[in-house]
Amino acid sequence: MSDCHDCGHAKTASALGVVPPPKATVQRLVAIVGPPNSGKSTLFNRLTGLRQKVANFPGVTVEHRLGKAHLPGHHDVDLIDLPGVYSLQPRSEDERVTFDVLNGKKSGLRAPDAVVVVLDSTNLGRHLPLVASILSLRLPTFVVLNMADDLRQRGGSVEVESLANELGTPVALISASTGEGVSSVLRFLTGGIAIPKPVELPVLNDLPACRQWARRVSNDSGYTRPAPPVWTRRLDSVFLHPFWGPLVFILVVGAVFQTIFTGARPLMEGVQAAIGNSGQWLRALMPDNMLRSLLIDGIWSGVGAVLVFLPQILLLFLFIAVLEDSGYLARAALIADRTMARAGLQGKSFIPLLSAYACAVPAIMATRTIESKRDRIATILVAPFMTCSARLPVYTLIIAAFVPDKPFIGPFIYTRAAAMMGLYVLGFAAAVFTARVLKSSILKSERTPFVLEMPAYRMPTWNSIGLRLLDRSKAFLKRAGTVILGVSVILWILCSVPMIDGKAPPIEQSLAGTLGRAIEPLIKPLGFNWKIGIGLITSLAAREVIVGTLGTIYGMEPDRDAAGLQAALHRDLTFGGALALLVFFAFSMQCMSTLAVVRRETGGWKWPIIQFTYMGVLAYICGFVVNRIWS
Amino acid sequence: MQLSVKDGAVGISAWTLADLRDNEEAMLDHIELPTDFALRLMELGFLPGHPVSAAHSAPGGDPRVFRVDGGEIALRRETARHIFLRKH
Numbered sequence: 001m002s003d004c005h006d007c008g009h010a011k012t013a014s015a016l017g018v019v020p021p022p023k024a025t026v027q028r029l030v031a032i033v034g035p036p037n038s039g040k041s042t043l044f045n046r047l048t049g050l051r052q053k054v055a056n057f058p059g060v061t062v063e064h065r066l067g068k069a070h071l072p073g074h075h076d077v078d079l080i081d082l083p084g085v086y087s088l089q090p091r092s093e094d095e096r097v098t099f100d101v102l103n104g105k106k107s108g109l110r111a112p113d114a115v116v117v118v119l120d121s122t123n124l125g126r127h128l129p130l131v132a133s134i135l136s137l138r139l140p141t142f143v144v145l146n147m148a149d150d151l152r153q154r155g156g157s158v159e160v161e162s163l164a165n166e167l168g169t170p171v172a173l174i175s176a177s178t179g180e181g182v183s184s185v186l187r188f189l190t191g192g193i194a195i196p197k198p199v200e201l202p203v204l205n206d207l208p209a210c211r212q213w214a215r216r217v218s219n220d221s222g223y224t225r226p227a228p229p230v231w232t233r234r235l236d237s238v239f240l241h242p243f244w245g246p247l248v249f250i251l252v253v254g255a256v257f258q259t260i261f262t263g264a265r266p267l268m269e270g271v272q273a274a275i276g277n278s279g280q281w282l283r284a285l286m287p288d289n290m291l292r293s294l295l296i297d298g299i300w301s302g303v304g305a306v307l308v309f310l311p312q313i314l315l316l317f318l319f320i321a322v323l324e325d326s327g328y329l330a331r332a333a334l335i336a337d338r339t340m341a342r343a344g345l346q347g348k349s350f351i352p353l354l355s356a357y358a359c360a361v362p363a364i365m366a367t368r369t370i371e372s373k374r375d376r377i378a379t380i381l382v383a384p385f386m387t388c389s390a391r392l393p394v395y396t397l398i399i400a401a402f403v404p405d406k407p408f409i410g411p412f413i414y415t416r417a418a419a420m421m422g423l424y425v426l427g428f429a430a431a432v433f434t435a436r437v438l439k440s441s442i443l444k445s446e447r448t449p450f451v452l453e454m455p456a457y458r459m460p461t462w463n464s465i466g467l468r469l470l471d472r473s474k475a476f477l478k479r480a481g482t483v484i485l486g487v488s489v490i491l492w493i494l495c496s497v498p499m500i501d502g503k504a505p506p507i508e509q510s511l512a513g514t515l516g517r518a519i520e521p522l523i524k525p526l527g528f529n530w531k532i533g534i535g536l537i538t539s540l541a542a543r544e545v546i547v548g549t550l551g552t553i554y555g556m557e558p559d560r561d562a563a564g565l566q567a568a569l570h571r572d573l574t575f576g577g578a579l580a581l582l583v584f585f586a587f588s589m590q591c592m593s594t595l596a597v598v599r600r601e602t603g604g605w606k607w608p609i610i611q612f613t614y615m616g617v618l619a620y621i622c623g624f625v626v627n628r629i630w631s
Numbered sequence: 632m633q634l635s636v637k638d639g640a641v642g643i644s645a646w647t648l649a650d651l652r653d654n655e656e657a658m659l660d661h662i663e664l665p666t667d668f669a670l671r672l673m674e675l676g677f678l679p680g681h682p683v684s685a686a687h688s689a690p691g692g693d694p695r696v697f698r699v700d701g702g703e704i705a706l707r708r709e710t711a712r713h714i715f716l717r718k719h
Binding site: 087089091122123125126207208211225236237240241242243334335337338341449450451452453454 | 664668671672673679690691696700701702703
């Protein structure tokens with residue numbers, strides 16, 4: 001089937017004439033444009049194989065992304081994946097990105113040489129007006145009707161050649177997720193490309209006229225609308241059921257946490273054993289000197305303590321990816337809108353806040369979809385309260401050390417998973433509380449409307465999920481290899497000076513110990529000792545660094561035992577102190593990257609300073625209260 | 632600023648999207664909302680003269696999903712109240 005369309009396309013392209021030879025010197029730059037959820041990023045992934053977040057959720061690509069398509073026998077083509085737009089009239093920051101790139105106004109980026117418009121073929125009438133706006137740019141344009149498999153399955157059809165004649169530019173019917181017809185896109189990227197033939201276009205800012213034009217064009221090209229998506233409706237009657245909907249939501253979240261805790265354990269134990277054994281093996285191999293101490297007590301225990309959490313973090317990202325790509329998250333946003341509205345925020349804030357469960361940095365960038373400036377700042381300020389994946393290692397370590405694992409709610413959810421869920425709820429509650437305070441004071445504004453398209457449910461593809469997990473692993477390992485490695489080395493030095501008789505001093509007398517004890521009076525009311533104090537200082541760089549730091553500190557202790565970090569912590573911290581530490585990490589802003597991105601997105605130091613102070617004070621006060629109650 | 636798009640309607644009723652019952656279908660008449668927002672809704676398919684029907688909603692009935700022009704769009708009640716309908 002795809003082959004037929006391909007030859008149809010080839011004929012159309014040559015019939016259009018005016019084929020300039022491909023430029024030999026400069027690499028061709030091609031932009032991928034389309035409405036939200038039409039599969040732009042899936043196509044981009046397929047063409048580039050590069051990292052790109054694809055989500056079956058409106059407003060996920062908020063910044064243009066670059067990639068290269070390798071085409072055997074041809075020059076590489078640079079591809080830009082752009083945020084989804086319904087028209088070329090920008091109304092929010094992410095839509096402005098698309099607008100600026102297409103018009104060559106984006107600094108540091110030249111205007112694209114050609115455009116690939118990706119439309120959802122199951123919804124042609126609504127998406128065709130965008131093509132009219134893009135054709136008016138007079139750039140070589142290739143119109144891709146995506147989701148051909150879905151269209152066919154639901155009994156819809158379209159005559160590609162007639163549509164190409166109507167639009168004056170080549171058209172292909174493809175399925176980016178199965179790969180059907182993708183070769184025609186490659187052919188467009190490599191072949192000669194022509195400016196579209198002039199066709200009669202509607203007045204672009206007259207929307208009813210545009211829609212009328214779209215109706216005529218789709219009728220003339222034999223477009224049969226597909227039957228409604230039966231499965232999506234069946235699933236929605238459960239997922240959006242007044243009773244079952246919220247119940248399913250809670251069960252899904254509960255299952256995710258339980259799996260993260262129990263499912264990841266064998267893998268984590270495997271990684272831990274591998275790191276521990278290789279450390280012992282290296283120790284036995286090397287002579288007893290400072291280098292061995294740096295390598296094994298500093299780097300190996302510091303970086304290793306964090307590496308253990310890779311399986312757990314990947315599992316969390318796997319769940320987030322499946323929920324996003326399947327289309328379930330849009331329903332979750334709908335269910336949550338009421339709660340968001342009570343906090344003075346809107347459903348659109350829910351999207352960035354959800355991605356903040358992975359990491360606050362992309363979440364803060366995702367606030368660009370929010371049109372209202374005050375809502376945007378409020379969302380930026382509360383996003384770091386959401387439990388990001390960097391907190392996961394800290395929470396897991398402390399919970400595993402202090403909470404016994406017993407069945408809690410029925411045989412499915414255990415105490416540890418429940419404790420973890422509690423911390424997630426705590427972060428969310430802090431976000432809602434803060435948003436409410438902000439929106440009823442300094443960031444007061446009119447309620448902004450909530451509009452969200454519900455995409456049809458789709459089976460997530462291995463390709464897209466695999467790319468994202470690979471991407472996450474790379475980011476995690478990079479952090480372990482840079483920030484955490486660097487902090488481990490510095491910490492080891494601080495723990496080794498001043499030397500006594502050419503040997504490292506007892507840790508209490510080292511420079512690190514002195515520093516830790518200097519701040520001990522300040523953190524004592526929270527139940528923390530000086531060792532935790534050192535961890536709090538180093539974790540200003542990034543939260544999970546504390547795990548590495550504690551690994552190094554306890555690793556350098558002479559009476560180190562095999563049971564490791566958990567046992568050492570359990571000995572060293574009271575239950576109240578452990579709870580206070582959890583609460584402190586839930587609330588405080590210990591992340592350089594987040595502060596940097598807040599500064600960039602808000603255009604100054606004012607908001608990041610306010611945010612850092614507020615979160616720190618809140619963390620301190622709540623930690624103090626919790627420690628008081630439980631000790 | 633108000634944008635009011637009428638499509639040959641004879642007499643404007645006060646019947647809005649918010650009054651639509653489950654699976655009930657009606658014809659969209661006009662939108663009374665600030666221009667920018669009205670345009671966004673029109674891009675999404677809320678065009679005068681087009682049929683629209685009500686579907687599932689969040690628990691508590693708000694926001695609600697509306698089927699329009701082959702798509703499903705969720706709106707809050709406070710928005711739906713400004714989108715006016717007429718019989719076929």
